[in-house]
Amino acid sequence: MAKTITLEVARYRPEQEGEPAFENFDVPLNKDWVVLDALNYIKDKLDGSLSYRWSCRMGVCGSCGMMVNGEPKLTCATFLTAYDPGPIRVEPLRYFPIVRDLVVEITDFMSKLKAVKPWIVRDEEKPISEGEYLQTPRQLDNFKQFSMCINCLCCYAACPVVGLDQHFIGPAAIALAQRYNEDSRDQGKEERMDVLSQHDGIWGCTFNGECTRVCPKNVDPAGAIQQYKIKAVTDWYKSLLMPWGKK
Amino acid sequence: MDTSAHDVLLVGGGGAGLRAAIAISEFNPKLSVAVVSKVYPMRSHTVSAEGGAAGVIKPNDTLDEHCYDTISGGDWMCDQDAVELFVREAPKELLRLEHWGCPWSREPDGHVAVRPFGGMKNERTWFAADKTGFHMLHTLFQTSLKYPSVRRYDEWFVTKLLIDDGQVRGVVAIELMTGRIQAILAKSVIICTGGCGKVFPFTTNANIKNGDGMSLALRAGAPLKDMEFVQYHPTGLPFTGILITEAARAEGGWLLNKDGYRYLQDYNLGKPEPTPVLRSMELGPRDRLSQAFVKEYEKGRTIETPYGHVVHLDVRHLGEKKINAKIPFVRELCLKYQGIDPVREMIPVRPVVHYMMGGVSTDINAATPIKGLFAAGEAACVSINGANRLGSNSLTELLVFGARAGLHAAQFASEQKEGNTAAILAQAIDEKRRVEDQFLNKTAGRESISTIREEMQKAMEEGAGIYRTHDSLAKAAETIGKLQERFKDIAISDHSHTFNTELTAAFELSYMLDVAEAIIACALNRKESRGSHQRTDFTKRDDEKFLAHSLVYRNADGSTRVEYLPVTITRWPPAERVYGK
Amino acid sequence: MKQSHAYTLYHPKWYRRRVSTWWWTQQWRSFKFILRELSSLAVIYFVALLLWLLWSLGQGEASYRNFLAWMESPLMIAFNVIAFLFVLYHSITWFNLAPKAMPVRVGGKRLPDWMIAAPNYAAWVVISVVIAWFILGGN
Numbered sequence: 001m002a003k004t005i006t007l008e009v010a011r012y013r014p015e016q017e018g019e020p021a022f023e024n025f026d027v028p029l030n031k032d033w034v035v036l037d038a039l040n041y042i043k044d045k046l047d048g049s050l051s052y053r054w055s056c057r058m059g060v061c062g063s064c065g066m067m068v069n070g071e072p073k074l075t076c077a078t079f080l081t082a083y084d085p086g087p088i089r090v091e092p093l094r095y096f097p098i099v100r101d102l103v104v105e106i107t108d109f110m111s112k113l114k115a116v117k118p119w120i121v122r123d124e125e126k127p128i129s130e131g132e133y134l135q136t137p138r139q140l141d142n143f144k145q146f147s148m149c150i151n152c153l154c155c156y157a158a159c160p161v162v163g164l165d166q167h168f169i170g171p172a173a174i175a176l177a178q179r180y181n182e183d184s185r186d187q188g189k190e191e192r193m194d195v196l197s198q199h200d201g202i203w204g205c206t207f208n209g210e211c212t213r214v215c216p217k218n219v220d221p222a223g224a225i226q227q228y229k230i231k232a233v234t235d236w237y238k239s240l241l242m243p244w245g246k247k
Numbered sequence: 248m249d250t251s252a253h254d255v256l257l258v259g260g261g262g263a264g265l266r267a268a269i270a271i272s273e274f275n276p277k278l279s280v281a282v283v284s285k286v287y288p289m290r291s292h293t294v295s296a297e298g299g300a301a302g303v304i305k306p307n308d309t310l311d312e313h314c315y316d317t318i319s320g321g322d323w324m325c326d327q328d329a330v331e332l333f334v335r336e337a338p339k340e341l342l343r344l345e346h347w348g349c350p351w352s353r354e355p356d357g358h359v360a361v362r363p364f365g366g367m368k369n370e371r372t373w374f375a376a377d378k379t380g381f382h383m384l385h386t387l388f389q390t391s392l393k394y395p396s397v398r399r400y401d402e403w404f405v406t407k408l409l410i411d412d413g414q415v416r417g418v419v420a421i422e423l424m425t426g427r428i429q430a431i432l433a434k435s436v437i438i439c440t441g442g443c444g445k446v447f448p449f450t451t452n453a454n455i456k457n458g459d460g461m462s463l464a465l466r467a468g469a470p471l472k473d474m475e476f477v478q479y480h481p482t483g484l485p486f487t488g489i490l491i492t493e494a495a496r497a498e499g500g501w502l503l504n505k506d507g508y509r510y511l512q513d514y515n516l517g518k519p520e521p522t523p524v525l526r527s528m529e530l531g532p533r534d535r536l537s538q539a540f541v542k543e544y545e546k547g548r549t550i551e552t553p554y555g556h557v558v559h560l561d562v563r564h565l566g567e568k569k570i571n572a573k574i575p576f577v578r579e580l581c582l583k584y585q586g587i588d589p590v591r592e593m594i595p596v597r598p599v600v601h602y603m604m605g606g607v608s609t610d611i612n613a614a615t616p617i618k619g620l621f622a623a624g625e626a627a628c629v630s631i632n633g634a635n636r637l638g639s640n641s642l643t644e645l646l647v648f649g650a651r652a653g654l655h656a657a658q659f660a661s662e663q664k665e666g667n668t669a670a671i672l673a674q675a676i677d678e679k680r681r682v683e684d685q686f687l688n689k690t691a692g693r694e695s696i697s698t699i700r701e702e703m704q705k706a707m708e709e710g711a712g713i714y715r716t717h718d719s720l721a722k723a724a725e726t727i728g729k730l731q732e733r734f735k736d737i738a739i740s741d742h743s744h745t746f747n748t749e750l751t752a753a754f755e756l757s758y759m760l761d762v763a764e765a766i767i768a769c770a771l772n773r774k775e776s777r778g779s780h781q782r783t784d785f786t787k788r789d790d791e792k793f794l795a796h797s798l799v800y801r802n803a804d805g806s807t808r809v810e811y812l813p814v815t816i817t818r819w820p821p822a823e824r825v826y827g828k
Numbered sequence: 829m830k831q832s833h834a835y836t837l838y839h840p841k842w843y844r845r846r847v848s849t850w851w852w853t854q855q856w857r858s859f860k861f862i863l864r865e866l867s868s869l870a871v872i873y874f875v876a877l878l879l880w881l882l883w884s885l886g887q888g889e890a891s892y893r894n895f896l897a898w899m900e901s902p903l904m905i906a907f908n909v910i911a912f913l914f915v916l917y918h919s920i921t922w923f924n925l926a927p928k929a930m931p932v933r934v935g936g937k938r939l940p941d942w943m944i945a946a947p948n949y950a951a952w953v954v955i956s957v958v959i960a961w962f963i964l965g966g967n
Contacts, residue, residue: 014745014841018834032486032554044697048749049741053286055453058489058580060381061290070855077583097842099424100746105842106287110401118389120348132345134357140350141933147350147382151289160858163847176389183348207925208861226929425838745840 005029005080006087007038009050012098020098023047024087027080035075035090036064039102052102059216062150065157066102067091072154074216093157109153112169115195116177121188139184146179146224148217155211155221161204168204169196171211171221178224193232202228248676249429253281253398254660255653256417256433258405258460260284261291262380262642263439263624263649265387266340270653272394278657281431283400283420285455285751288388292441292453293645296380297492297576298364299372300642302337305361308369310334317640318819320366320532321604321633322778323794324473327817329611329629333640333647340646341373349386350375362573363497363525365638366532366826370525372639377492377576383642400431404751405459407678408436408467409671414618415467416671419678423751426744428682430675432668434660435619437652438464439645442603442625443762445755448704449555450600451483451490457755458762460626464607465761469615470798472608472628472812474762475769475780478636479713481536483599484585485554491577491596493638496529498573500562502536503593504548510558514539517827527827534635534779535826537598541713552595559593566590598713602641604632604779605769608798608812613652619659623652630796634778686750692738696752699730699737700759706730707763711770716784720771727763734760761801768807769797790821863914864921870914923948 004026012020025046027038036054043050053063057076064075069089080088096104126133155171156162162170177196181189196202205225212222255271257264260282271280282288303313313334318325345351345359352360352374364372375382391397403420409430410416417432440460444452465471481502482491496502499522504510509519509528516535517527524530540558543549549556562570562577567590570578581589607622609615609629615622624645631644703726710723734757741749775789776782795811802808835841852858884895898904926948927941 012843013743014843015743015835019843043748043752044695048696048739048752049743051741051746051748053290055286055290055455056292056295057454057487058295059583060378061292061294061453063286063290094845095847097844099840099842100743103746105424105840107401110287113389114392117393119393120346120390126346128339128342128346132342132351132359135353136357137353137355138933139357140353144350147385148378150294150381151287160851160861163851180348183350185346185348206861206865207929208858209925209928210857210861212928220928223928223931226925227931230929424840427838744837 003029005038005084007035007042008087008089009039009042009102010091011050011101014100022089029080029084031081033080035066035068035073035078035080035088038080038088039075039090050102051100060150062152065093065152065154067094067157072157072214074152074154077216093153095157095159095163096153106153108166109151109156109170109173112173113151113176116169116173117188117192117195118176118180120180120183120186121191122185123187133185135184142184143179143182146175146182146219149175149179149219149221150217152216154214154216158210158214160208160210161206165200165204167200169201171225172219174202174205174228175219175221175224178228181228193235196228197232202232205229248672248679249427250432250672250675251281251429252417252432254278254433255435255437255656256281256283256431257437257439258283258418258463259291259439259441259624259626260286260288260399260401261439261441261624261645262293262384262387263626263645263652264288264291264437265384265391266646266649267437267439267623267653267656268391268397269387269394270650271657272396274654274657275661276394276396278396278660280397281400281433282397283403283405283418283431285402285404285423285459287401288391288399289385290455291384292456293380293384293642295451295453295490296383296642297377297490298494298497299362299374299379299639300341300383300646301364301367301371301637301639302341302373302643303334303371304338304341304359304373305370308371312368313337313371315819316367316526317631317637318633319822319824320637321631321635322788322824323790323816323819323821324476324633324778324796324814325631326611326629326815327819328815330631331817332611333629333631333644336647336651337643340643340650344383344386344646347386347390350382352376362494363523363530365493365496365530365536366526367530367637367639368526372497374494377494377574380642404754405463406682406754408463408620409674410467410617411667411670411674414666415620416666419675419682421682421750423746426687426747428679430672432671434663435621435656437613437656438607438620438622438626439624439649439652440626443759444600444603446704446759446763446766447477447600447707448701449483449488449708451480451488452600457759459755459758460622461607461765462758462761464615464617464620464622465765465799465801467617467620468801469617469620470608470800470810471765472605472796472798473630473634473769474603474605474765474799475773475797476604476632476634476778477600477711477766478533478602478604478779479537479598480533480601481540481598482560482594482596483601484580485552485557485595485597487584488599489580489584490599490601491560491580491594492574493533495560495562495574495577497523498562498569499523499565500529500560502529502596503559503561504543505550505558506548508548510543510548511536511539514542515827531826532635533601533638537713538781540598550595555597557595557597560596561593562589563591563593602636604628604630604634604636605766608796612655613648614655619656619663621652621656623648628796634780686739686753687742687747689737689739692736694733694736694738696737696749696756699734700756703727703730703756703760703763707766711766714781714783715770716782717771720767724764724767724771727760727767731760731764764807765799768799768809772809773797794821863917867914867918867921870911871918873911874915919952923952
């Protein structure tokens with residue numbers, strides 16, 4: 001028989017159990033398989049009741065973030081062979097309430113995302129008939145990196161502040177705010193600053209840097225937050241020194 | 248039974264659905280919009296689209312040329328009035344998305360940049376590097392957050408359309424988090440659930456692409472149109488089926504057989520030139536390129552791998568700088584999933600099921616024959632894609648017809664009064680009972696979901712793949728028929744009310760079986776070869792008999808019947824498809 | 829199906845794992861992070877020490893001698909060495925993080941991190957040498 005590897009999968013069945021426990025499954029150690037393929041093998045062949053989210057299997061839909069041996073990972077991009085001889089421990093994303101098995105509750109993130117106004121704010125809309133807003137490749141480059149976030153929430157599972165303070169807006173949402181702030185077409189910086197200069201916003205961040213380290217898309221949320229802090233401080237000094245200036 | 252009510256309800260929250268939601272809110276902010284989606288909107292499959300979205304914006308391009316490319320690409324199966332409207336609306340919709348913040352790639356002077364694409368005479372594909380779908384979806388989703396009238400039902404799974412007196416009145420859906428089964432009533436409903444690639448074993452499509460909306464509409468009495476036209480994308484990675492975008496060829500990539508020979512020159516697609524030539528060679532249409540692969544395989548000139556035969560896509564000569572600037576996602580995907588670096592190595596590729604030209608039959612206003620029921624995006628067939636969709640038309644399509652569906656569904660809803668709620672609720676209660684008795688609480692059952700799914704996929708690939716015959720299709724029809732029977736004896740081990748994904752997998756399988764049946768029925772009846780539908784027993788296009796759309800219905804006894812609807816021709820009479828000249 | 833008492837049909841029962849007070853001891857990375865956060869106490873300490881020095885000077889010679897005597901005690905020397913190591917750690921982590929907080933773009937391209945960190949280190953060394961020269965060379 002071909003070589004196998006053991007997956008220790010966190011199970012939580014709220015209708016029967018008070019807390020999560022691990023269940024072991026042996027799956028074939030196929031060199032082309034990622035952790036997600038192993039979970040699918042379990043669901044199809046061993047235990048149809050295992051619950052988890054997945055969709056695109058190409059690292060862009062952001063559904064399949066889980067803890068693999070204690071690290072937040074996109075399971076569709078995490079090969080089994082990297083953990084040979086195992087075992088591999090698969091758990092739901094840390095710091096989120098667990099709904100069932102590997103599924104976590106993310107509506108809290110969804111409301112935080114909305115709170116930072118992740119859309120273009122304009123004082124005046126330009127009519128479509130007048131064509132596009134001009135934006136040079138360099139202007140695009142200013143925010144491009146922050147626009148690559150797939151909302152997989154690996155950064156929330158890596159951030160100790162999220163673990164300690166559930167009101168903290170968190171890395172991905174702040175990075176997205178910064179994505180719009182840095183967009184040359186946007187005029188909503190001040191509105192977003194009102195939300196983000198709060199205690200639960202940028203100042204909650206202790207610059208631990210874990211969010212950037214685990215980000216599968218190289219978005220660098222930690223960088224976004226520190227840049228935001230510098231901007232908030234310079235704005236504050238400006239308003240102190242030049243109180244007559246525009247807010 | 249729990250119920251809620253809205254003016255317009257969208258089944259599906261991807262590109263088309265979100266565009267429709269915004270259109271409704273802008274039409275009348277007082278209309279209440281429900282977006283019912285089995286996944287969070289940003290997980291929708293629009294996210295995976297890579298190459299770009301077509302729209303005429305440059306001075307050297309014309310609307311008529313976009314029309315012609317689309318119509319000839321579709322082998323004259325497109326409705327030409329729909330194509331003309333689509334092409335006219337396309338640039339406006341793409342600009343609107345620009346105003347909402349979509350990070351389109353730019354020219355040095357700040358104008359939006361365009362790139363060439365397969366089957367196109369001019370460069371007219373707008374792109375956001377090679378993550379265009381991702382950026383479009385996130386732009387639409389984030390923009391939709393600012394409209395308070397949009398109420399999202401995230402992770403709700405629709406099991407039935409509620410129809411009373413020939414008019415749609417809402418849906419029954421399961422809230423995955425709680426297991427609650429609820430009737431969500433609405434005055435109009437838009438189906439925008441995308442495609443159904445998972446009917447086949449090897450596909451670029453995400454796990455969620457199970458033809459949910461197509462099957463729901465079919466069961467409700469609406470016809471599906473042109474289901475036999477299944478697009479194989481010529482360049483997918485073996486094993487994973489991950490798409491390597493057409494942009495890789497548009498930027499200058501070559502397709503090579505095992506001898507390093509640009510084999511497309513043998514298939515009437517033009518002469519090999521060192522730099523890309525529009526509508527020629529690697530920039531031919533997808534159907535012709537996928538068919539050429541099969542011919543190469545038959546000649547023994549492909550490369551054997553553990554995951555089937557492949558050819559090579561070579562982009563090495565483009566250099567690292569261009570690859571990083573124009574197709575960075577291609578490099579990322581190859582490095583992460585295939586363990587090769589396209590800067591230094593050739594990419595193994597093979598044709599892979601990518602897109603359904605067919606779908607729920609709609610008119611030019613996205614309306615289906617059922618009153619109040621609309622459809623848009625890949626789930627719908629207007630039809631602008633004909634027998635073969637041109638690359639980069641689908642992202643634009645979901646904007647143009649998503650907006651149109653939103654507008655017309657909103658207008659329709661505004662004119663409606665309350666219907667017969669009692670009758671609808673009775674129907675909803677029946678449906679709740681069906682979900683509970685036949686799925687959730689079902690204890691007996693011997694058939695495994697994954698086994699039936701695998702057998703269905705195998706039957707579809709063998710019977711309704713790139714080349715088909717009467718015999719292969721008839722065999723597939725028989726297999727699918729048996730699988731439909733076996734499905735009734737499905738085993739469900741999970742009886743939990745909390746995020747029961749075995750339950751949803753069972754429903755998805757039942758949807759896919761319906762769609763598979765529809766594809767085969769249409770393919771069996773179309774005794775000609777056109778675009779992506781190639782019959783080895785009828786190798787010629789037959790405009791006399793088959794310049795018509797297939798409409799497949801479900802009869803009361805569960806069997807299917809196929810009718811025909813003439814193609815609308817306005818200014819481009821049927822002609823031969825010519826590439827490479 | 830057997831159901832536990834706490835579960836009510838159609839009402840999700842989420843499981844929240846409490847974060848342990850000792851979470852930072854579980855990974856070397858988080859331990860280093862907490863050390864970095866703690867090192868700011870050493871910075872505060874040195875500021876206080878400096879203020880005390882200035883205050884002693886202001887109180888006259890006896891007071892200043894008293895201060896120096898304090899500083900010469902082995903306990904204080906040991907404590908100051910430890911505090912100094914913490915401040916050193918604080919400075920190094922600070923400089924290493926600078927490129928993240930202040931990315932510099934030249935010609936549309938982001939400068940590599942070391943090119944932003946290096947001038948910080950260089951300035952640190954130069955200023956330290958100048959101060960050392962003042963204190964030691966001034967004798």
